[in-house]
Amino acid sequence: MQPTLSFEQAPPISVPYRFFLTAPLFGAVAGLVLAVLGPDTFQSRWSPGALAMTHLIVVDFMLQAMCGSLLQFVAVVAGANIWRPRLVAAVVHPLITAGAIFLASAFLLEQQVLFLVAAAVFVSALGLFLTVMAIALLRTPARGMSIHVLRVAVFGLLVTLALGATLALTLGLEEHLQTDWSLLALINVHVAWGLGGWALMLVIGVSYLVVPMFQLTPSYPVWLTRLLPAGLFLVLCLWSLQLFAPDAAAQAWQSGVALAGVLLAGGYAVATLMLQSRRRRRQPDPTLLFWRAAMLSLLVFALSWIAFEALPHLGANLRAPLWLGVLLIPGLFLSVITGMLYKIMPFLNWLHLQQQGGTVTTSPNMKQMIPEGTMRGQMRLHFAALVLLLAAVLWPALALPAGLAFTASCLWLEWNLIGAARVYRRYRDSIRASLKK
Amino acid sequence: MPEPRLIDGRDLAPPEPLELALAELATLAPGEELVLLLRCEPLPLYSILERNGYGYRATLRPDGTNEVRIQKV
Numbered sequence: 001m002q003p004t005l006s007f008e009q010a011p012p013i014s015v016p017y018r019f020f021l022t023a024p025l026f027g028a029v030a031g032l033v034l035a036v037l038g039p040d041t042f043q044s045r046w047s048p049g050a051l052a053m054t055h056l057i058v059v060d061f062m063l064q065a066m067c068g069s070l071l072q073f074v075a076v077v078a079g080a081n082i083w084r085p086r087l088v089a090a091v092v093h094p095l096i097t098a099g100a101i102f103l104a105s106a107f108l109l110e111q112q113v114l115f116l117v118a119a120a121v122f123v124s125a126l127g128l129f130l131t132v133m134a135i136a137l138l139r140t141p142a143r144g145m146s147i148h149v150l151r152v153a154v155f156g157l158l159v160t161l162a163l164g165a166t167l168a169l170t171l172g173l174e175e176h177l178q179t180d181w182s183l184l185a186l187i188n189v190h191v192a193w194g195l196g197g198w199a200l201m202l203v204i205g206v207s208y209l210v211v212p213m214f215q216l217t218p219s220y221p222v223w224l225t226r227l228l229p230a231g232l233f234l235v236l237c238l239w240s241l242q243l244f245a246p247d248a249a250a251q252a253w254q255s256g257v258a259l260a261g262v263l264l265a266g267g268y269a270v271a272t273l274m275l276q277s278r279r280r281r282r283q284p285d286p287t288l289l290f291w292r293a294a295m296l297s298l299l300v301f302a303l304s305w306i307a308f309e310a311l312p313h314l315g316a317n318l319r320a321p322l323w324l325g326v327l328l329i330p331g332l333f334l335s336v337i338t339g340m341l342y343k344i345m346p347f348l349n350w351l352h353l354q355q356q357g358g359t360v361t362t363s364p365n366m367k368q369m370i371p372e373g374t375m376r377g378q379m380r381l382h383f384a385a386l387v388l389l390l391a392a393v394l395w396p397a398l399a400l401p402a403g404l405a406f407t408a409s410c411l412w413l414e415w416n417l418i419g420a421a422r423v424y425r426r427y428r429d430s431i432r433a434s435l436k437k
Numbered sequence: 438m439p440e441p442r443l444i445d446g447r448d449l450a451p452p453e454p455l456e457l458a459l460a461e462l463a464t465l466a467p468g469e470e471l472v473l474l475l476r477c478e479p480l481p482l483y484s485i486l487e488r489n490g491y492g493y494r495a496t497l498r499p500d501g502t503n504e505v506r507i508q509k510v
Binding site for chain 2 (some may be wrong): 213214215216280281285347350351354365366
Protein backbone atom coordinates (compact mmCIF):
# COMPACT_ATOMS: atom_id res chain seq x y z
CA MET A 1 0.00 0.00 0.00
CA GLN A 2 1.03 3.60 -0.53
CA PRO A 3 1.97 5.79 2.42
CA THR A 4 -1.06 7.13 4.22
CA LEU A 5 -2.13 10.66 4.95
CA SER A 6 -3.01 11.73 8.48
CA PHE A 7 -5.16 14.80 8.94
CA GLU A 8 -5.50 14.83 12.69
CA GLN A 9 -2.37 16.98 12.97
CA ALA A 10 -3.21 19.29 10.05
CA PRO A 11 -2.57 22.95 10.96
CA PRO A 12 -5.33 25.57 10.47
CA ILE A 13 -5.98 26.35 6.82
CA SER A 14 -4.81 29.96 7.29
CA VAL A 15 -1.27 28.70 8.00
CA PRO A 16 -0.40 27.40 4.51
CA TYR A 17 -2.76 29.76 2.67
CA ARG A 18 -0.98 32.95 3.71
CA PHE A 19 2.22 31.59 2.12
CA PHE A 20 0.45 30.32 -0.99
CA LEU A 21 -1.41 33.58 -1.64
CA THR A 22 1.75 35.71 -1.31
CA ALA A 23 4.05 33.60 -3.48
CA PRO A 24 2.80 34.41 -7.03
CA LEU A 25 2.73 38.15 -6.33
CA PHE A 26 6.51 38.26 -6.13
CA GLY A 27 6.80 36.24 -9.31
CA ALA A 28 4.78 39.03 -10.90
CA VAL A 29 7.20 41.62 -9.49
CA ALA A 30 10.17 39.61 -10.84
CA GLY A 31 8.61 39.68 -14.32
CA LEU A 32 8.18 43.45 -14.05
CA VAL A 33 11.85 43.83 -13.09
CA LEU A 34 12.77 42.06 -16.33
CA ALA A 35 10.27 44.09 -18.39
CA VAL A 36 11.41 47.43 -16.95
CA LEU A 37 15.18 46.83 -16.95
CA GLY A 38 14.97 45.21 -20.37
CA PRO A 39 17.73 43.45 -22.34
CA ASP A 40 20.50 44.48 -19.89
CA THR A 41 19.02 42.06 -17.33
CA PHE A 42 19.92 39.08 -19.49
CA GLN A 43 23.48 40.13 -20.34
CA SER A 44 24.85 37.85 -17.63
CA ARG A 45 23.86 36.15 -14.38
CA TRP A 46 25.71 38.90 -12.51
CA SER A 47 23.58 41.82 -13.73
CA PRO A 48 21.73 43.53 -10.83
CA GLY A 49 18.41 42.83 -12.58
CA ALA A 50 19.13 39.10 -13.00
CA LEU A 51 20.25 38.78 -9.36
CA ALA A 52 17.20 40.69 -8.08
CA MET A 53 14.83 38.74 -10.29
CA THR A 54 16.36 35.40 -9.28
CA HIS A 55 16.06 36.12 -5.57
CA LEU A 56 12.51 37.46 -5.90
CA ILE A 57 11.55 34.13 -7.45
CA VAL A 58 13.63 31.71 -5.39
CA VAL A 59 12.97 33.36 -2.06
CA ASP A 60 9.63 35.07 -2.31
CA PHE A 61 7.87 32.71 -4.70
CA MET A 62 9.58 29.35 -4.18
CA LEU A 63 10.55 29.64 -0.51
CA GLN A 64 7.14 31.04 0.47
CA ALA A 65 5.29 28.25 -1.34
CA MET A 66 7.69 25.57 -0.08
CA CYS A 67 7.57 26.72 3.56
CA GLY A 68 3.76 26.84 3.45
CA SER A 69 3.60 23.40 1.85
CA LEU A 70 6.12 21.92 4.25
CA LEU A 71 4.21 23.14 7.32
CA GLN A 72 1.18 21.33 5.93
CA PHE A 73 2.96 18.33 4.44
CA VAL A 74 5.06 17.44 7.47
CA ALA A 75 1.97 17.47 9.68
CA VAL A 76 -0.10 15.45 7.24
CA VAL A 77 2.46 12.99 5.90
CA ALA A 78 4.69 12.56 8.92
CA GLY A 79 1.88 13.06 11.41
CA ALA A 80 4.40 15.37 13.09
CA ASN A 81 3.47 17.94 15.68
CA ILE A 82 4.44 21.40 14.49
CA TRP A 83 5.05 23.72 17.45
CA ARG A 84 2.47 26.57 17.47
CA PRO A 85 1.90 26.58 13.68
CA ARG A 86 -0.22 29.74 13.77
CA LEU A 87 2.51 31.66 15.61
CA VAL A 88 5.30 30.28 13.42
CA ALA A 89 3.41 31.27 10.26
CA ALA A 90 2.59 34.71 11.68
CA VAL A 91 6.31 35.37 12.31
CA VAL A 92 7.98 33.57 9.41
CA HIS A 93 5.67 34.66 6.59
CA PRO A 94 6.01 38.47 6.93
CA LEU A 95 9.74 38.20 7.67
CA ILE A 96 10.46 36.13 4.54
CA THR A 97 8.42 38.60 2.52
CA ALA A 98 10.31 41.57 3.96
CA GLY A 99 13.68 39.83 3.67
CA ALA A 100 13.19 39.13 -0.02
CA ILE A 101 12.21 42.76 -0.66
CA PHE A 102 15.35 43.96 1.15
CA LEU A 103 17.52 41.48 -0.75
CA ALA A 104 16.09 42.33 -4.19
CA SER A 105 16.43 46.05 -3.38
CA ALA A 106 20.03 45.49 -2.26
CA PHE A 107 20.88 44.00 -5.66
CA LEU A 108 18.96 46.61 -7.66
CA LEU A 109 20.11 49.68 -5.72
CA GLU A 110 23.55 48.22 -4.88
CA GLN A 111 23.13 49.33 -1.28
CA GLN A 112 25.45 47.46 1.09
CA VAL A 113 23.39 48.10 4.20
CA LEU A 114 20.37 46.40 2.65
CA PHE A 115 22.34 43.13 2.35
CA LEU A 116 22.97 43.26 6.09
CA VAL A 117 19.31 43.96 6.87
CA ALA A 118 18.20 41.13 4.56
CA ALA A 119 20.65 38.72 6.22
CA ALA A 120 19.40 39.60 9.71
CA VAL A 121 15.76 39.18 8.67
CA PHE A 122 16.36 35.83 6.93
CA VAL A 123 18.41 34.42 9.81
CA SER A 124 15.58 35.32 12.23
CA ALA A 125 12.77 33.99 10.03
CA LEU A 126 14.40 30.84 8.77
CA GLY A 127 16.14 30.21 12.08
CA LEU A 128 12.71 29.84 13.68
CA PHE A 129 11.28 27.90 10.75
CA LEU A 130 14.20 25.48 10.61
CA THR A 131 14.20 24.88 14.36
CA VAL A 132 10.48 24.09 14.43
CA MET A 133 10.70 21.93 11.33
CA ALA A 134 13.80 20.03 12.49
CA ILE A 135 12.20 19.21 15.86
CA ALA A 136 9.01 18.03 14.16
CA LEU A 137 10.86 15.88 11.63
CA LEU A 138 13.25 14.37 14.17
CA ARG A 139 10.51 13.53 16.68
CA THR A 140 8.00 12.07 14.26
CA PRO A 141 7.41 8.35 14.67
CA ALA A 142 6.72 8.11 10.92
CA ARG A 143 9.20 6.19 8.79
CA GLY A 144 9.67 6.06 5.06
CA MET A 145 11.99 7.49 2.47
CA SER A 146 9.93 10.68 2.01
CA ILE A 147 10.57 11.65 5.64
CA HIS A 148 14.33 11.00 5.35
CA VAL A 149 14.53 13.09 2.19
CA LEU A 150 12.58 15.93 3.82
CA ARG A 151 15.11 15.91 6.68
CA VAL A 152 17.96 16.24 4.19
CA ALA A 153 16.09 19.05 2.40
CA VAL A 154 15.66 20.96 5.65
CA PHE A 155 19.40 20.56 6.28
CA GLY A 156 19.94 21.84 2.72
CA LEU A 157 17.95 24.98 3.54
CA LEU A 158 20.08 25.47 6.67
CA VAL A 159 23.32 25.31 4.65
CA THR A 160 21.86 27.65 1.99
CA LEU A 161 20.88 30.14 4.69
CA ALA A 162 24.30 30.00 6.37
CA LEU A 163 26.12 30.53 3.08
CA GLY A 164 23.65 33.20 1.95
CA ALA A 165 24.09 35.11 5.21
CA THR A 166 27.89 34.83 4.83
CA LEU A 167 27.61 36.20 1.30
CA ALA A 168 25.36 39.05 2.43
CA LEU A 169 27.87 39.94 5.19
CA THR A 170 30.72 39.78 2.68
CA LEU A 171 28.89 42.09 0.28
CA GLY A 172 27.59 44.35 3.06
CA LEU A 173 30.90 44.76 4.88
CA GLU A 174 33.23 44.66 1.89
CA GLU A 175 35.75 47.10 3.36
CA HIS A 176 35.71 45.66 6.86
CA LEU A 177 35.54 41.89 6.41
CA GLN A 178 38.33 39.72 5.15
CA THR A 179 37.53 36.09 4.42
CA ASP A 180 39.72 33.29 3.16
CA TRP A 181 36.92 31.98 0.95
CA SER A 182 36.67 33.08 -2.64
CA LEU A 183 33.43 34.87 -3.40
CA LEU A 184 32.83 32.72 -6.48
CA ALA A 185 33.26 29.47 -4.52
CA LEU A 186 30.84 30.76 -1.87
CA ILE A 187 28.28 31.60 -4.55
CA ASN A 188 28.76 28.23 -6.31
CA VAL A 189 28.19 26.32 -3.09
CA HIS A 190 25.27 28.55 -1.97
CA VAL A 191 23.49 28.07 -5.33
CA ALA A 192 24.08 24.31 -5.34
CA TRP A 193 22.68 23.80 -1.84
CA GLY A 194 19.76 26.16 -2.48
CA LEU A 195 18.65 24.63 -5.77
CA GLY A 196 19.93 21.06 -5.29
CA GLY A 197 20.09 20.43 -1.54
CA TRP A 198 16.90 22.28 -0.61
CA ALA A 199 14.57 22.78 -3.58
CA LEU A 200 15.29 19.67 -5.69
CA MET A 201 15.63 17.48 -2.59
CA LEU A 202 12.21 18.70 -1.41
CA VAL A 203 10.65 18.04 -4.83
CA ILE A 204 12.17 14.53 -4.82
CA GLY A 205 10.94 13.76 -1.29
CA VAL A 206 7.45 15.02 -2.01
CA SER A 207 7.26 13.27 -5.38
CA TYR A 208 7.79 9.82 -3.80
CA LEU A 209 4.36 10.30 -2.24
CA VAL A 210 2.37 12.60 -4.52
CA VAL A 211 3.30 11.24 -7.96
CA PRO A 212 1.97 7.71 -7.29
CA MET A 213 -0.94 8.97 -5.20
CA PHE A 214 -2.30 11.83 -7.32
CA GLN A 215 -1.08 10.84 -10.76
CA LEU A 216 -1.97 7.14 -10.25
CA THR A 217 1.42 5.86 -11.36
CA PRO A 218 3.39 2.89 -10.02
CA SER A 219 5.71 3.74 -7.10
CA TYR A 220 9.33 4.83 -7.67
CA PRO A 221 11.69 1.82 -7.53
CA VAL A 222 13.02 1.43 -3.99
CA TRP A 223 16.69 1.45 -5.09
CA LEU A 224 16.14 4.77 -6.87
CA THR A 225 14.43 6.35 -3.86
CA ARG A 226 17.62 5.59 -1.88
CA LEU A 227 20.18 6.40 -4.55
CA LEU A 228 18.83 9.85 -5.46
CA PRO A 229 19.00 11.61 -2.07
CA ALA A 230 22.19 9.83 -0.98
CA GLY A 231 23.93 10.52 -4.29
CA LEU A 232 22.81 14.13 -4.41
CA PHE A 233 23.91 14.71 -0.81
CA LEU A 234 27.34 13.21 -1.51
CA VAL A 235 27.72 15.35 -4.63
CA LEU A 236 26.82 18.49 -2.66
CA CYS A 237 29.36 17.66 0.06
CA LEU A 238 32.12 17.08 -2.52
CA TRP A 239 31.11 20.25 -4.37
CA SER A 240 31.42 22.19 -1.10
CA LEU A 241 35.08 21.19 -0.77
CA GLN A 242 35.92 23.94 -3.27
CA LEU A 243 35.50 26.33 -0.33
CA PHE A 244 38.63 24.86 1.22
CA ALA A 245 40.69 23.94 -1.84
CA PRO A 246 42.83 26.35 -3.83
CA ASP A 247 41.16 27.37 -7.09
CA ALA A 248 43.47 25.53 -9.47
CA ALA A 249 43.28 22.25 -7.58
CA ALA A 250 39.53 22.56 -7.18
CA GLN A 251 38.98 23.12 -10.91
CA ALA A 252 40.29 19.66 -11.76
CA TRP A 253 37.52 17.71 -10.03
CA GLN A 254 34.73 20.29 -9.81
CA SER A 255 33.30 19.65 -13.23
CA GLY A 256 33.23 15.87 -12.63
CA VAL A 257 31.37 16.32 -9.34
CA ALA A 258 28.89 18.71 -10.97
CA LEU A 259 28.35 16.28 -13.83
CA ALA A 260 27.51 13.49 -11.36
CA GLY A 261 24.89 15.74 -9.75
CA VAL A 262 23.45 16.69 -13.13
CA LEU A 263 23.22 13.02 -14.15
CA LEU A 264 21.36 12.19 -10.93
CA ALA A 265 18.92 15.06 -11.57
CA GLY A 266 18.46 13.99 -15.20
CA GLY A 267 17.95 10.38 -14.12
CA TYR A 268 15.25 11.48 -11.68
CA ALA A 269 13.50 13.39 -14.49
CA VAL A 270 13.59 10.35 -16.79
CA ALA A 271 12.33 8.03 -14.03
CA THR A 272 9.41 10.35 -13.25
CA LEU A 273 8.49 10.74 -16.93
CA MET A 274 8.56 6.94 -17.31
CA LEU A 275 6.31 6.47 -14.27
CA GLN A 276 3.91 9.07 -15.65
CA SER A 277 3.75 7.21 -18.96
CA ARG A 278 2.51 4.15 -17.02
CA ARG A 279 -0.22 5.96 -15.09
CA ARG A 280 -3.49 4.12 -14.67
CA ARG A 281 -5.75 7.02 -15.61
CA ARG A 282 -5.25 8.25 -19.15
CA GLN A 283 -6.97 11.63 -18.86
CA PRO A 284 -4.28 14.19 -17.95
CA ASP A 285 -5.13 16.96 -15.46
CA PRO A 286 -3.24 20.27 -15.10
CA THR A 287 -1.16 18.96 -12.17
CA LEU A 288 0.13 16.06 -14.26
CA LEU A 289 0.90 18.37 -17.19
CA PHE A 290 2.77 20.82 -14.92
CA TRP A 291 4.82 17.93 -13.48
CA ARG A 292 5.55 16.59 -16.94
CA ALA A 293 6.70 20.02 -18.16
CA ALA A 294 8.82 20.36 -15.01
CA MET A 295 10.54 17.02 -15.62
CA LEU A 296 11.12 17.87 -19.28
CA SER A 297 12.70 21.17 -18.18
CA LEU A 298 14.95 19.29 -15.77
CA LEU A 299 15.94 16.89 -18.52
CA VAL A 300 16.73 19.72 -20.95
CA PHE A 301 18.71 21.36 -18.12
CA ALA A 302 20.79 18.20 -17.70
CA LEU A 303 21.35 17.83 -21.46
CA SER A 304 22.25 21.53 -21.78
CA TRP A 305 24.77 21.20 -18.94
CA ILE A 306 26.40 18.24 -20.67
CA ALA A 307 26.44 20.16 -23.98
CA PHE A 308 28.07 23.17 -22.28
CA GLU A 309 30.75 20.86 -20.82
CA ALA A 310 31.33 19.18 -24.18
CA LEU A 311 31.41 22.45 -26.13
CA PRO A 312 33.38 24.88 -23.93
CA HIS A 313 32.96 27.81 -26.35
CA LEU A 314 29.19 27.48 -25.79
CA GLY A 315 29.52 26.98 -22.04
CA ALA A 316 31.77 30.03 -21.71
CA ASN A 317 29.03 32.31 -23.05
CA LEU A 318 27.92 34.67 -20.27
CA ARG A 319 24.31 33.82 -20.97
CA ALA A 320 24.77 30.02 -20.61
CA PRO A 321 24.11 30.11 -16.82
CA LEU A 322 20.94 32.16 -17.50
CA TRP A 323 19.70 29.45 -19.88
CA LEU A 324 20.27 26.84 -17.18
CA GLY A 325 18.67 29.06 -14.54
CA VAL A 326 15.48 29.61 -16.57
CA LEU A 327 15.13 25.85 -17.16
CA LEU A 328 15.61 25.11 -13.49
CA ILE A 329 13.77 27.93 -11.70
CA PRO A 330 10.62 28.80 -13.71
CA GLY A 331 10.90 25.60 -15.77
CA LEU A 332 11.27 22.96 -13.07
CA PHE A 333 10.45 24.51 -9.72
CA LEU A 334 7.66 26.96 -10.57
CA SER A 335 5.96 24.35 -12.75
CA VAL A 336 5.99 21.79 -9.92
CA ILE A 337 4.87 24.37 -7.36
CA THR A 338 2.01 25.63 -9.54
CA GLY A 339 0.88 22.11 -10.36
CA MET A 340 0.95 21.19 -6.67
CA LEU A 341 -0.89 24.36 -5.58
CA TYR A 342 -3.68 23.43 -8.00
CA LYS A 343 -3.95 20.09 -6.21
CA ILE A 344 -3.24 21.14 -2.63
CA MET A 345 -5.62 24.08 -2.32
CA PRO A 346 -8.75 22.27 -3.60
CA PHE A 347 -7.79 19.29 -1.41
CA LEU A 348 -7.34 21.43 1.71
CA ASN A 349 -10.56 23.32 0.96
CA TRP A 350 -12.47 20.07 0.70
CA LEU A 351 -10.87 18.55 3.76
CA HIS A 352 -11.32 21.55 6.04
CA LEU A 353 -14.94 21.98 4.92
CA GLN A 354 -15.54 18.35 5.83
CA GLN A 355 -13.96 18.97 9.22
CA GLN A 356 -16.19 22.00 9.73
CA GLY A 357 -19.10 19.59 9.54
CA GLY A 358 -19.95 20.02 5.87
CA THR A 359 -21.87 17.31 4.09
CA VAL A 360 -21.96 16.25 0.48
CA THR A 361 -24.77 18.68 -0.19
CA THR A 362 -23.17 21.67 1.54
CA SER A 363 -19.58 21.20 0.29
CA PRO A 364 -18.52 21.62 -3.32
CA ASN A 365 -16.48 18.81 -4.86
CA MET A 366 -12.79 19.16 -5.72
CA LYS A 367 -13.42 20.15 -9.31
CA GLN A 368 -15.54 23.13 -8.26
CA MET A 369 -12.77 24.71 -6.17
CA ILE A 370 -10.76 26.01 -9.15
CA PRO A 371 -12.40 25.59 -12.56
CA GLU A 372 -10.31 23.31 -14.78
CA GLY A 373 -10.58 25.71 -17.75
CA THR A 374 -8.96 28.57 -15.86
CA MET A 375 -6.15 26.30 -14.59
CA ARG A 376 -5.45 25.15 -18.13
CA GLY A 377 -5.51 28.75 -19.41
CA GLN A 378 -2.95 29.83 -16.81
CA MET A 379 -0.89 26.73 -17.55
CA ARG A 380 -0.66 27.62 -21.25
CA LEU A 381 0.39 31.16 -20.35
CA HIS A 382 3.04 29.79 -17.94
CA PHE A 383 4.45 27.57 -20.69
CA ALA A 384 4.39 30.47 -23.17
CA ALA A 385 6.20 32.67 -20.63
CA LEU A 386 8.79 29.93 -20.11
CA VAL A 387 9.44 29.68 -23.86
CA LEU A 388 9.68 33.48 -24.09
CA LEU A 389 12.13 33.61 -21.16
CA LEU A 390 14.34 31.02 -22.87
CA ALA A 391 14.07 32.97 -26.12
CA ALA A 392 15.01 36.17 -24.26
CA VAL A 393 18.21 34.48 -23.05
CA LEU A 394 19.11 33.91 -26.71
CA TRP A 395 17.75 37.28 -27.91
CA PRO A 396 17.68 39.70 -24.96
CA ALA A 397 15.57 42.11 -27.03
CA LEU A 398 12.65 39.84 -26.08
CA ALA A 399 13.05 40.77 -22.40
CA LEU A 400 9.97 43.03 -22.41
CA PRO A 401 7.43 40.49 -23.77
CA ALA A 402 9.03 37.70 -21.71
CA GLY A 403 8.83 39.74 -18.49
CA LEU A 404 5.24 40.81 -19.17
CA ALA A 405 4.14 37.27 -20.04
CA PHE A 406 5.71 35.95 -16.85
CA THR A 407 4.03 38.68 -14.79
CA ALA A 408 0.67 37.95 -16.42
CA SER A 409 1.06 34.22 -15.73
CA CYS A 410 1.86 34.84 -12.05
CA LEU A 411 -1.09 37.24 -11.68
CA TRP A 412 -3.43 34.71 -13.27
CA LEU A 413 -2.17 32.06 -10.85
CA GLU A 414 -2.79 34.47 -7.98
CA TRP A 415 -6.32 35.08 -9.24
CA ASN A 416 -7.02 31.33 -9.41
CA LEU A 417 -5.69 30.78 -5.88
CA ILE A 418 -7.71 33.70 -4.51
CA GLY A 419 -10.74 32.13 -6.19
CA ALA A 420 -10.10 28.86 -4.32
CA ALA A 421 -9.73 30.71 -1.00
CA ARG A 422 -12.99 32.58 -1.65
CA VAL A 423 -14.83 29.32 -2.40
CA TYR A 424 -13.57 27.97 0.92
CA ARG A 425 -14.71 31.05 2.82
CA ARG A 426 -18.14 31.09 1.15
CA TYR A 427 -18.90 27.45 1.92
CA ARG A 428 -17.40 27.63 5.41
CA ASP A 429 -19.70 30.54 6.24
CA SER A 430 -22.75 28.74 4.88
CA ILE A 431 -21.89 25.56 6.84
CA ARG A 432 -21.47 27.59 10.03
CA ALA A 433 -24.78 29.37 9.40
CA SER A 434 -26.59 26.04 8.79
CA LEU A 435 -25.11 24.50 11.97
CA LYS A 436 -26.37 27.46 14.05
CA LYS A 437 -29.97 26.94 12.86
CA MET B 438 -29.61 -8.74 3.33
CA PRO B 439 -29.26 -6.33 0.37
CA GLU B 440 -26.19 -6.52 -1.91
CA PRO B 441 -23.47 -4.20 -0.59
CA ARG B 442 -22.83 -1.05 -2.62
CA LEU B 443 -19.34 -1.03 -4.10
CA ILE B 444 -16.95 1.86 -4.86
CA ASP B 445 -13.71 0.86 -6.53
CA GLY B 446 -11.49 3.86 -5.83
CA ARG B 447 -8.21 2.17 -6.74
CA ASP B 448 -7.84 4.10 -9.99
CA LEU B 449 -9.22 7.40 -8.73
CA ALA B 450 -7.14 10.30 -7.41
CA PRO B 451 -7.71 11.45 -3.82
CA PRO B 452 -10.14 12.63 -2.61
CA GLU B 453 -12.48 11.36 -5.37
CA PRO B 454 -13.10 7.98 -3.68
CA LEU B 455 -13.92 9.82 -0.46
CA GLU B 456 -16.29 12.17 -2.27
CA LEU B 457 -18.08 9.21 -3.85
CA ALA B 458 -18.21 7.40 -0.52
CA LEU B 459 -19.75 10.40 1.25
CA ALA B 460 -22.34 10.74 -1.52
CA GLU B 461 -23.32 7.08 -1.08
CA LEU B 462 -23.38 7.32 2.73
CA ALA B 463 -26.01 10.04 2.52
CA THR B 464 -28.50 7.46 1.15
CA LEU B 465 -27.25 4.33 2.94
CA ALA B 466 -30.14 2.53 4.66
CA PRO B 467 -29.69 0.98 8.14
CA GLY B 468 -28.24 -2.52 7.72
CA GLU B 469 -27.00 -1.74 4.24
CA GLU B 470 -23.25 -1.96 3.61
CA LEU B 471 -20.90 0.16 1.53
CA VAL B 472 -17.63 -1.44 0.36
CA LEU B 473 -14.77 0.86 -0.58
CA LEU B 474 -11.67 -0.47 -2.36
CA LEU B 475 -8.52 1.70 -2.12
CA ARG B 476 -4.76 1.52 -2.50
CA CYS B 477 -4.19 3.56 0.66
CA GLU B 478 -5.68 3.83 4.13
CA PRO B 479 -8.27 6.66 4.15
CA LEU B 480 -7.55 8.20 7.55
CA PRO B 481 -9.57 11.37 6.79
CA LEU B 482 -12.59 9.19 5.95
CA TYR B 483 -12.25 7.26 9.22
CA SER B 484 -12.48 10.42 11.28
CA ILE B 485 -15.49 11.62 9.23
CA LEU B 486 -17.19 8.23 9.73
CA GLU B 487 -16.57 8.25 13.48
CA ARG B 488 -17.94 11.78 13.76
CA ASN B 489 -21.11 10.93 11.86
CA GLY B 490 -22.09 7.65 13.49
CA TYR B 491 -20.88 5.05 11.00
CA GLY B 492 -19.02 1.85 11.83
CA TYR B 493 -16.27 0.51 9.58
CA ARG B 494 -14.01 -2.49 9.24
CA ALA B 495 -10.85 -2.32 7.14
CA THR B 496 -9.01 -5.39 5.85
CA LEU B 497 -5.92 -5.64 3.71
CA ARG B 498 -6.28 -7.98 0.72
CA PRO B 499 -3.24 -9.98 -0.45
CA ASP B 500 -2.87 -7.73 -3.54
CA GLY B 501 -2.42 -4.68 -1.29
CA THR B 502 -5.97 -3.39 -1.74
CA ASN B 503 -7.53 -1.91 1.38
CA GLU B 504 -11.15 -3.05 1.67
CA VAL B 505 -13.26 -0.82 3.91
CA ARG B 506 -16.77 -2.04 4.85
CA ILE B 507 -19.01 0.72 6.19
CA GLN B 508 -22.41 0.52 7.93
CA LYS B 509 -24.67 2.94 9.74
CA VAL B 510 -24.41 2.20 13.46
